Amino acid sequence: MPKKYHITAKVTPLNLDYVYKFKIERGENCINCGRCTKVCIYEAHKRGKGDPRKMADPNTVVCRNCFRCIQECPRGALEKSLDKDFLNIGGSYWKSDMFITLWKQAEDGKVPVTGAGYRGPFTGPGFDSMWTDMSEIVRPTRDGIHGREYISTSVELGRKLNHLAFDESGKLLSKIHDTIDIPIPIIFDFPKDNLSPNVKLAIVRAAAELNTCIVLSPDHITADIKKYIKNIIPIISHKEIDRHSALIKTVRMVALDYDEEILSSLPELQDKIKKIHNVLTIVRVPATKSVEQIVSRLAKNGAEIIHVVADYCGMENDGSAGLNRRLAKDIIRAVHLKLVEDRIRDEVTIIFSGGIAMAEHVPKAMLCGADLTAIDLPLLIALGARLYEEPEKLLLFPEGLDKIAVRTVMHRVVNLMGAWHSQLLEVMGAMGIREARRLRGETGRAIFFEEIDNETFGKLFKKRETANV
Ligand code: SF4
Ligand code: SF4
Incomplete structure (x- = not known):
């Protein structure tokens, strides 16, 4: 049995100017x-x-x-x-109460006890309209958090084979692709906001401490950050591969920003990168209306890993403020189902980011069809940042954060991930799933409000509508 992955939390309060409920x-x-x-x-x-x-x-x-x-x-x-200031934080997606949870998780790394006396609604838009089937929760052996059961939260990134081919003498003909294992289904997506050097370094160090990776633009890879290069995924334009060849030689994965040229030239680009160094390539695709078609074409063209990026509220990135934009749950399901329909789902790794705000969003995104998730804003909220959605996205950091020791800031991020990891173990234990990769696309183990609502009341209301006509 492989060694258990454990995140050691350390109580790390930040006595900065927070806003409290x-x-x-x-x-x-x-x-x-x-x-x-x-x-x-x-x-x-x-x-x-x-x-x-x-x-x-x-x-x-x-x-x-x-x-x-x-x-x-x-x-x-x-x-x-x-506190009125507190109530103004967030907006329709990032609810003010989420901040309390994230701040608390970052402080002690524990699973917050919530739900007692809950008087709110049990459904809502996006991930809030799905529930997981925790029918195994009654079994006392199903307990990953307390170590009674071995549950693996690791996931594999890279291209996989649909099947193996052998010649007549039984010799393996298929070329096995390289893959990279990370112990949690979460990587960090570097937030674009201007961060102080201590915060930048601390987030990168936290990624290294957790043995996961962080997507980072080469401009941010300063001398002190270079020490953690094995945990860094530089994001570059496909036109800059040659310019960054020295950097590519030092990393394990490289991310390419999507543009239409990549659709047809991906095999050559991946070959070009592999000639520089044997690294995995991620194509970062915005979650537009046609994202499933783009992902399907990239996968058919040999993409190893595709990172689908929704906006910070988990909505389609089409630049409009329209109400018809799909939410994370539906975007991931559409991408996953398209790849299943094309019979190539098992060959490619899908990372999803945008709107992953709470621990439970990770298993939910995976149940919808993502192999793993990427997060950015929760990393900053863990440091006491406040986010306002209206009138436009605004992120405010507590005064004095730039003077806090890197180690302290890093512990906050590690604690946050410790709490999320424990919650993932709880969900998986309660669902009776022992390997995180088996969560992917297991929609049969989830309940979707829209579907049961339609099953229960759909026919009834349809009849009424018809009768009225
Ligand atoms: S923790 Fe309890 S006793 Fe202490 S200040 Fe808050 S409300 Fe008062
Ligand atoms: S009067 Fe009340 S608030 Fe003041 S010190 Fe005594 S207990 Fe505390």
Whole structure:
């Protein structure tokens, strides 16, 4: 049995200027009795440093919303209220509550306990309209997190053979392609926003620490980042292969930005790259309306790995704000089904990125048909970044982040992935799936709201409509 992949989390709070869901405030009627310092086990209440007779402002950063101090204050001087700034974060896709989850995961690497007393809807657009079949959850042996069962989360990247061919004497005729294994079905997609050098280096180091990869433009590969070159996938234009030949010699994979010329010239481009160095080629394709046709043509032309990139909310990248744009779930299913129809699905690796915001989106994207996912924004949110969708995408970093030690920033990213990895093990354990690669395209183990809604009510409403006519 191969060694178990384990991500070691380390509690790493960032005492920066976060926005929290609730803010805690101390009123004028406080008599500085100090009772709250005793009842709050998280030490949110402390006496003032300069004058210990007076209480310091409460530290919302460490508050866990247990409300104990509020109940026990003899003067009713403490108040918790919803922070309006917090409610404005995100938008229709990146919900404000997601930020709390990601911040918490990045802090301690643990699976957050959610769902108790949940009063919201159980369905929504995109990934929220699909549920996984966790019928194996009742078996006590099905437990990857606590190590009772061996569950592999590793995935293989590269071109695979549909079948093996042998000659009459039984000699293998097929050429076995090179593949690369990574221990989690997640790679990092380098965020384009201007990042401070410590954040850049920390994210690359986190990728190396996790044994995964990061897609990076050659301009970002500075001397300190070069140390992690085996974990870097440089992204270049197919016209710049010669210019980057020295870099290609040092990496394991290279990504090409898609343009129409690649459709016809891919075999030559891949050969050209392989002559420089035996690396795998990824073609990065925007998730447009015709993405499944493009992916199909690339796969038929020998593509090894195709990276389908939706926008940051997991929507089709067609440049319009139209409501008819497909969401991640439907884009991935369309790509997967097209390749199944063409009988080439098993030959090519599909990476999907865009809108992968929460841990559960990883297994859901895989169930829809992706081999693995790529993430960018959650890496920044883990560092306390706030994202606003309206009126246009805006990402704000907490002040002082550029001064935080690389190691601390790296631990936050590693913690985040630790929490996501644990959740993947939980989902797979509950589904009775022991290998992550077996999640791919297993839609029979998922329930899609639109389908059951149509099955249950479709005929009924169709009849009514007909009767009205
Ligand atoms: S318990 Fe209430 S009155 Fe006492 S120090 Fe805390 S806030 Fe002030
Ligand atoms: S609500 Fe709970 S965790 Fe927050 S400050 Fe009060 S006692 Fe501490």
